Amino acid sequence: MSAATMTHGASTPERKFPPIAEMSVAVLISMVIGGVFVAAHLPAHVAMAFPTIMISLAAVLLAANVVLLSRIPNFAWNSFYKVARWTLLAEGIVAGLLEYVFIFDGTRGAVLLLMSSTLIIFVLDLSVLFGFSVARFQEE
Amino acid sequence: MAHTDIAAPPQRKLEIVPRKSLPVVAVVVIGLIVAIATNSLWAIGFYHVVGGGMWTAIDLFLGFILGPILGTMSIPSRIELTRRLMPKMVILMPTLVIMTLAGGFQLARHQGFILSSDKHHAWVVASMIIVGALAIVAIGILEPANIAVLFELRKPNPNGERIGRLMKRFLYTAGVTGILQAGILVIMTRIATL
Numbered sequence: 593m594s595a596a597t598m599t600h601g602a603s604t605p606e607r608k609f610p611p612i613a614e615m616s617v618a619v620l621i622s623m624v625i626g627g628v629f630v631a632a633h634l635p636a637h638v639a640m641a642f643p644t645i646m647i648s649l650a651a652v653l654l655a656a657n658v659v660l661l662s663r664i665p666n667f668a669w670n671s672f673y674k675v676a677r678w679t680l681l682a683e684g685i686v687a688g689l690l691e692y693v694f695i696f697d698g699t700r701g702a703v704l705l706l707m708s709s710t711l712i713i714f715v716l717d718l719s720v721l722f723g724f725s726v727a728r729f730q731e732e
Numbered sequence: 733m734a735h736t737d738i739a740a741p742p743q744r745k746l747e748i749v750p751r752k753s754l755p756v757v758a759v760v761v762i763g764l765i766v767a768i769a770t771n772s773l774w775a776i777g778f779y780h781v782v783g784g785g786m787w788t789a790i791d792l793f794l795g796f797i798l799g800p801i802l803g804t805m806s807i808p809s810r811i812e813l814t815r816r817l818m819p820k821m822v823i824l825m826p827t828l829v830i831m832t833l834a835g836g837f838q839l840a841r842h843q844g845f846i847l848s849s850d851k852h853h854a855w856v857v858a859s860m861i862i863v864g865a866l867a868i869v870a871i872g873i874l875e876p877a878n879i880a881v882l883f884e885l886r887k888p889n890p891n892g893e894r895i896g897r898l899m900k901r902f903l904y905t906a907g908v909t910g911i912l913q914a915g916i917l918v919i920m921t922r923i924a925t926l
Contacts, residue, residue, distance in 0.1 A: 606894070613872075613876065616872065617868065617872040617873065620867070620868050620871065620872045621868055624864035624865075624867060624868055625864070627864070628857075628860045628861055628864045631837070631846075631860055632856075632857040632860060633848070634846060635841075635846065635847075636847070636848060671883070675879070675883075678749075682826070685761070686826065686830055689761065689764070689765065689830060689834060690833075690834065692765065692768075693768060693834055693837065693838070696768060696769065697838075697841060718871065721872065721876055722875070722876055722879055725876035725877070725879060725880045726879055726880055726883045728880075729880055729883070729884060729891075729894065730883070
Protein backbone atom coordinates (compact mmCIF):
# COMPACT_ATOMS: atom_id res chain seq x y z
CA MET A 593 0.00 0.00 0.00
CA SER A 594 1.56 3.26 -1.01
CA ALA A 595 0.83 6.49 0.78
CA ALA A 596 -0.52 7.90 -2.47
CA THR A 597 -3.44 5.50 -2.55
CA MET A 598 -4.47 6.19 1.04
CA THR A 599 -7.04 8.77 1.99
CA HIS A 600 -6.50 10.63 5.21
CA GLY A 601 -10.15 10.85 6.12
CA ALA A 602 -9.87 14.14 8.01
CA SER A 603 -12.64 15.73 5.94
CA THR A 604 -15.04 12.81 6.43
CA PRO A 605 -15.93 12.44 10.12
CA GLU A 606 -16.82 8.92 11.30
CA ARG A 607 -20.50 8.01 11.37
CA LYS A 608 -22.04 7.77 14.87
CA PHE A 609 -23.51 4.43 15.98
CA PRO A 610 -25.31 3.17 19.09
CA PRO A 611 -22.94 1.62 21.70
CA ILE A 612 -23.03 -1.86 20.12
CA ALA A 613 -19.34 -2.65 20.77
CA GLU A 614 -19.50 -1.35 24.35
CA MET A 615 -22.57 -3.48 25.10
CA SER A 616 -20.89 -6.53 23.58
CA VAL A 617 -17.95 -6.01 25.94
CA ALA A 618 -20.44 -5.68 28.84
CA VAL A 619 -21.90 -9.06 27.79
CA LEU A 620 -18.38 -10.54 27.82
CA ILE A 621 -17.69 -9.11 31.29
CA SER A 622 -20.94 -10.58 32.69
CA MET A 623 -20.11 -14.00 31.24
CA VAL A 624 -16.52 -13.99 32.45
CA ILE A 625 -17.59 -13.08 36.01
CA GLY A 626 -20.22 -15.85 36.04
CA GLY A 627 -17.88 -18.34 34.33
CA VAL A 628 -14.96 -17.72 36.71
CA PHE A 629 -17.33 -18.03 39.68
CA VAL A 630 -18.48 -21.47 38.50
CA ALA A 631 -14.98 -22.65 37.46
CA ALA A 632 -13.57 -21.57 40.84
CA HIS A 633 -16.08 -23.84 42.65
CA LEU A 634 -15.92 -26.93 40.42
CA PRO A 635 -16.00 -29.85 40.98
CA ALA A 636 -17.71 -29.10 44.32
CA HIS A 637 -21.30 -27.86 44.63
CA VAL A 638 -21.83 -24.47 43.02
CA ALA A 639 -24.36 -21.95 44.32
CA MET A 640 -26.28 -21.19 41.14
CA ALA A 641 -27.98 -17.88 42.01
CA PHE A 642 -25.08 -15.53 41.27
CA PRO A 643 -23.92 -17.11 37.97
CA THR A 644 -27.56 -17.36 36.84
CA ILE A 645 -28.00 -13.62 37.44
CA MET A 646 -24.81 -12.89 35.47
CA ILE A 647 -25.76 -15.09 32.51
CA SER A 648 -29.30 -13.65 32.50
CA LEU A 649 -27.84 -10.15 32.46
CA ALA A 650 -25.60 -11.16 29.56
CA ALA A 651 -28.60 -12.58 27.65
CA VAL A 652 -30.66 -9.42 28.21
CA LEU A 653 -27.77 -7.18 27.10
CA LEU A 654 -27.21 -9.32 24.00
CA ALA A 655 -30.90 -9.17 23.08
CA ALA A 656 -30.91 -5.38 23.57
CA ASN A 657 -27.80 -5.15 21.43
CA VAL A 658 -29.41 -7.10 18.57
CA VAL A 659 -32.46 -4.80 18.74
CA LEU A 660 -30.22 -1.69 18.65
CA LEU A 661 -28.28 -3.14 15.74
CA SER A 662 -31.41 -4.01 13.74
CA ARG A 663 -32.60 -0.40 13.97
CA ILE A 664 -29.51 1.16 12.37
CA PRO A 665 -30.50 2.71 9.05
CA ASN A 666 -28.35 2.13 5.92
CA PHE A 667 -26.05 -0.33 7.64
CA ALA A 668 -23.58 -2.49 5.69
CA TRP A 669 -25.48 -5.72 6.34
CA ASN A 670 -23.62 -7.76 3.69
CA SER A 671 -20.30 -7.07 5.41
CA PHE A 672 -21.88 -7.69 8.81
CA TYR A 673 -23.28 -11.11 7.85
CA LYS A 674 -20.08 -12.09 6.06
CA VAL A 675 -17.93 -11.51 9.17
CA ALA A 676 -20.57 -12.71 11.63
CA ARG A 677 -21.01 -16.04 9.79
CA TRP A 678 -17.29 -16.82 9.83
CA THR A 679 -17.01 -15.75 13.47
CA LEU A 680 -19.95 -18.02 14.30
CA LEU A 681 -18.11 -20.94 12.68
CA ALA A 682 -14.70 -20.24 14.27
CA GLU A 683 -15.96 -19.46 17.76
CA GLY A 684 -18.48 -22.30 17.47
CA ILE A 685 -15.53 -24.70 17.11
CA VAL A 686 -13.85 -23.17 20.18
CA ALA A 687 -17.11 -23.36 22.17
CA GLY A 688 -17.63 -26.95 21.02
CA LEU A 689 -14.21 -27.89 22.33
CA LEU A 690 -14.93 -26.24 25.69
CA GLU A 691 -18.32 -28.01 25.87
CA TYR A 692 -16.50 -31.29 25.20
CA VAL A 693 -14.14 -30.53 28.11
CA PHE A 694 -17.09 -29.82 30.46
CA ILE A 695 -18.88 -33.05 29.51
CA PHE A 696 -15.65 -35.06 29.61
CA ASP A 697 -15.02 -33.78 33.14
CA GLY A 698 -18.43 -35.05 34.26
CA THR A 699 -20.23 -31.70 34.46
CA ARG A 700 -23.96 -32.41 34.40
CA GLY A 701 -27.38 -30.94 35.21
CA ALA A 702 -27.86 -27.27 36.03
CA VAL A 703 -24.14 -26.44 35.93
CA LEU A 704 -23.79 -27.93 32.43
CA LEU A 705 -26.91 -26.05 31.30
CA LEU A 706 -25.48 -22.81 32.67
CA MET A 707 -22.05 -23.35 31.06
CA SER A 708 -23.65 -24.35 27.73
CA SER A 709 -25.83 -21.21 27.80
CA THR A 710 -22.72 -19.15 28.54
CA LEU A 711 -20.95 -20.65 25.51
CA ILE A 712 -23.95 -20.02 23.22
CA ILE A 713 -24.19 -16.36 24.32
CA PHE A 714 -20.39 -16.05 23.98
CA VAL A 715 -20.48 -17.22 20.34
CA LEU A 716 -23.47 -15.02 19.42
CA ASP A 717 -21.98 -11.99 21.18
CA LEU A 718 -18.66 -12.29 19.38
CA SER A 719 -20.44 -12.70 16.05
CA VAL A 720 -22.31 -9.45 16.68
CA LEU A 721 -19.16 -7.67 17.92
CA PHE A 722 -16.86 -8.72 15.06
CA GLY A 723 -19.54 -8.22 12.40
CA PHE A 724 -20.35 -4.73 13.70
CA SER A 725 -16.67 -3.77 14.11
CA VAL A 726 -16.10 -4.37 10.39
CA ALA A 727 -19.46 -3.28 8.97
CA ARG A 728 -19.43 0.11 10.72
CA PHE A 729 -16.58 1.20 8.43
CA GLN A 730 -18.04 -0.25 5.22
CA GLU A 731 -20.30 1.36 2.64
CA GLU A 732 -22.79 -0.61 0.54
CA MET B 733 27.68 2.90 -7.34
CA ALA B 734 25.28 0.14 -8.25
CA HIS B 735 21.64 1.11 -8.17
CA THR B 736 19.60 -0.71 -5.51
CA ASP B 737 15.91 -1.16 -6.17
CA ILE B 738 14.02 -0.39 -2.96
CA ALA B 739 10.56 -0.21 -4.51
CA ALA B 740 7.76 -1.85 -2.56
CA PRO B 741 6.92 -5.40 -3.66
CA PRO B 742 3.69 -5.84 -5.64
CA GLN B 743 0.65 -6.23 -3.38
CA ARG B 744 -1.53 -9.33 -3.44
CA LYS B 745 -5.11 -9.20 -2.25
CA LEU B 746 -5.04 -9.30 1.53
CA GLU B 747 -6.17 -12.64 2.97
CA ILE B 748 -7.84 -12.05 6.37
CA VAL B 749 -7.41 -15.68 7.48
CA PRO B 750 -4.39 -17.46 5.92
CA ARG B 751 -6.10 -20.58 4.58
CA LYS B 752 -2.84 -22.51 4.24
CA SER B 753 -2.51 -22.49 8.05
CA LEU B 754 -5.92 -24.05 8.71
CA PRO B 755 -4.74 -27.70 8.38
CA VAL B 756 -2.04 -26.99 10.99
CA VAL B 757 -4.67 -25.58 13.35
CA ALA B 758 -6.86 -28.65 12.73
CA VAL B 759 -3.98 -30.97 13.63
CA VAL B 760 -3.26 -29.00 16.83
CA VAL B 761 -6.93 -29.03 17.92
CA ILE B 762 -7.36 -32.76 17.14
CA GLY B 763 -4.18 -33.45 19.14
CA LEU B 764 -5.61 -31.45 22.04
CA ILE B 765 -8.87 -33.44 21.98
CA VAL B 766 -6.91 -36.73 21.93
CA ALA B 767 -4.70 -35.54 24.82
CA ILE B 768 -7.78 -34.74 26.94
CA ALA B 769 -9.66 -37.92 25.95
CA THR B 770 -6.70 -40.19 26.79
CA ASN B 771 -5.97 -38.34 30.06
CA SER B 772 -2.32 -38.13 29.03
CA LEU B 773 -0.78 -35.93 31.69
CA TRP B 774 2.36 -35.34 29.61
CA ALA B 775 0.39 -34.31 26.49
CA ILE B 776 -1.95 -32.04 28.48
CA GLY B 777 1.03 -30.44 30.21
CA PHE B 778 2.77 -30.05 26.85
CA TYR B 779 -0.22 -28.23 25.34
CA HIS B 780 -0.57 -25.98 28.38
CA VAL B 781 3.11 -25.08 28.67
CA VAL B 782 3.74 -24.61 24.93
CA GLY B 783 0.49 -22.71 24.35
CA GLY B 784 0.84 -20.58 27.49
CA GLY B 785 4.53 -19.88 26.93
CA MET B 786 3.96 -18.73 23.35
CA TRP B 787 0.84 -16.73 24.25
CA THR B 788 2.67 -14.89 27.04
CA ALA B 789 5.84 -14.32 25.02
CA ILE B 790 3.95 -13.00 21.98
CA ASP B 791 1.80 -10.66 24.12
CA LEU B 792 4.88 -9.29 25.91
CA PHE B 793 6.75 -8.92 22.61
CA LEU B 794 3.85 -7.10 20.94
CA GLY B 795 3.04 -4.94 23.95
CA PHE B 796 6.51 -3.85 25.01
CA ILE B 797 8.80 -4.28 21.98
CA LEU B 798 6.96 -4.23 18.67
CA GLY B 799 4.19 -1.91 19.92
CA PRO B 800 6.44 1.06 20.82
CA ILE B 801 8.41 0.58 17.58
CA LEU B 802 5.20 0.56 15.53
CA GLY B 803 4.06 3.70 17.32
CA THR B 804 7.06 5.63 15.98
CA MET B 805 6.69 4.42 12.38
CA SER B 806 4.95 6.32 9.60
CA ILE B 807 1.40 5.19 8.80
CA PRO B 808 2.37 3.64 5.40
CA SER B 809 5.15 1.67 7.15
CA ARG B 810 2.75 0.53 9.87
CA ILE B 811 0.33 -0.59 7.19
CA GLU B 812 3.04 -2.62 5.44
CA LEU B 813 3.83 -4.42 8.68
CA THR B 814 0.17 -4.79 9.61
CA ARG B 815 -0.67 -6.43 6.26
CA ARG B 816 1.86 -9.15 6.95
CA LEU B 817 1.56 -9.55 10.71
CA MET B 818 -2.15 -9.36 11.48
CA PRO B 819 -3.47 -12.24 9.33
CA LYS B 820 -0.99 -14.51 11.11
CA MET B 821 -2.15 -13.22 14.50
CA VAL B 822 -5.80 -13.88 13.56
CA ILE B 823 -5.05 -17.59 13.28
CA LEU B 824 -2.23 -18.00 15.81
CA MET B 825 -3.63 -16.33 18.93
CA PRO B 826 -7.01 -18.14 19.21
CA THR B 827 -5.17 -21.46 18.70
CA LEU B 828 -2.71 -20.68 21.49
CA VAL B 829 -5.50 -19.50 23.79
CA ILE B 830 -7.56 -22.68 23.40
CA MET B 831 -4.44 -24.85 23.86
CA THR B 832 -3.55 -23.00 27.07
CA LEU B 833 -7.00 -22.84 28.64
CA ALA B 834 -8.22 -26.35 27.82
CA GLY B 835 -4.81 -27.84 28.76
CA GLY B 836 -4.53 -25.74 31.93
CA PHE B 837 -7.97 -26.61 33.26
CA GLN B 838 -7.36 -30.34 32.68
CA LEU B 839 -3.95 -30.13 34.31
CA ALA B 840 -5.41 -28.40 37.38
CA ARG B 841 -8.17 -31.03 37.54
CA HIS B 842 -5.73 -33.97 37.30
CA GLN B 843 -3.41 -32.52 39.92
CA GLY B 844 -6.23 -31.50 42.25
CA PHE B 845 -5.42 -27.78 42.10
CA ILE B 846 -9.06 -26.85 41.43
CA LEU B 847 -10.23 -28.44 44.69
CA SER B 848 -10.96 -25.66 47.18
CA SER B 849 -9.08 -27.66 49.86
CA ASP B 850 -5.87 -27.65 47.78
CA LYS B 851 -3.10 -25.19 48.73
CA HIS B 852 -2.82 -24.09 45.07
CA HIS B 853 -6.52 -23.28 44.74
CA ALA B 854 -6.33 -19.56 45.54
CA TRP B 855 -3.56 -19.10 42.96
CA VAL B 856 -5.53 -21.06 40.35
CA VAL B 857 -8.58 -18.85 40.95
CA ALA B 858 -6.34 -15.75 40.70
CA SER B 859 -5.07 -17.03 37.33
CA MET B 860 -8.69 -17.56 36.18
CA ILE B 861 -9.52 -13.95 37.08
CA ILE B 862 -6.51 -12.61 35.16
CA VAL B 863 -7.24 -14.85 32.17
CA GLY B 864 -10.84 -13.59 32.26
CA ALA B 865 -9.60 -9.99 32.15
CA LEU B 866 -7.18 -10.94 29.37
CA ALA B 867 -10.02 -12.50 27.39
CA ILE B 868 -12.18 -9.39 27.73
CA VAL B 869 -9.38 -7.08 26.53
CA ALA B 870 -8.15 -9.41 23.78
CA ILE B 871 -11.50 -10.57 22.39
CA GLY B 872 -13.57 -7.49 23.17
CA ILE B 873 -11.18 -4.70 22.14
CA LEU B 874 -7.97 -5.93 20.51
CA GLU B 875 -9.32 -8.51 18.06
CA PRO B 876 -12.20 -6.36 16.66
CA ALA B 877 -9.67 -3.56 16.00
CA ASN B 878 -7.36 -6.04 14.29
CA ILE B 879 -10.10 -7.37 12.01
CA ALA B 880 -11.43 -3.86 11.23
CA VAL B 881 -7.90 -2.81 10.15
CA LEU B 882 -7.57 -5.84 7.88
CA PHE B 883 -10.91 -5.09 6.17
CA GLU B 884 -9.94 -1.40 5.81
CA LEU B 885 -6.72 -2.48 4.12
CA ARG B 886 -8.69 -4.47 1.53
CA LYS B 887 -10.40 -1.33 0.28
CA PRO B 888 -9.09 0.32 -2.92
CA ASN B 889 -8.44 3.55 -0.97
CA PRO B 890 -7.94 2.73 2.72
CA ASN B 891 -8.52 5.52 5.23
CA GLY B 892 -5.06 6.11 6.76
CA GLU B 893 -6.37 8.14 9.69
CA ARG B 894 -8.86 5.40 10.60
CA ILE B 895 -6.17 2.73 10.38
CA GLY B 896 -3.86 4.84 12.56
CA ARG B 897 -6.60 5.23 15.18
CA LEU B 898 -7.47 1.51 15.20
CA MET B 899 -3.79 0.56 15.35
CA LYS B 900 -3.31 2.86 18.34
CA ARG B 901 -6.13 1.02 20.12
CA PHE B 902 -4.49 -2.28 19.15
CA LEU B 903 -1.12 -1.20 20.58
CA TYR B 904 -2.53 0.14 23.87
CA THR B 905 -4.52 -3.04 24.48
CA ALA B 906 -1.49 -5.18 23.55
CA GLY B 907 0.39 -3.29 26.31
CA VAL B 908 -2.42 -4.00 28.80
CA THR B 909 -2.41 -7.71 27.92
CA GLY B 910 1.38 -7.68 28.32
CA ILE B 911 1.03 -6.37 31.90
CA LEU B 912 -1.66 -8.97 32.69
CA GLN B 913 0.60 -11.68 31.23
CA ALA B 914 3.35 -10.60 33.64
CA GLY B 915 0.84 -11.34 36.43
CA ILE B 916 0.21 -14.79 34.94
CA LEU B 917 3.98 -15.45 34.95
CA VAL B 918 4.13 -14.64 38.69
CA ILE B 919 1.16 -16.92 39.46
CA MET B 920 2.34 -19.85 37.34
CA THR B 921 5.85 -19.83 38.80
CA ARG B 922 4.29 -19.59 42.29
CA ILE B 923 2.03 -22.60 41.62
CA ALA B 924 4.99 -24.59 40.28
CA THR B 925 7.09 -23.96 43.40
CA LEU B 926 4.46 -23.95 46.17
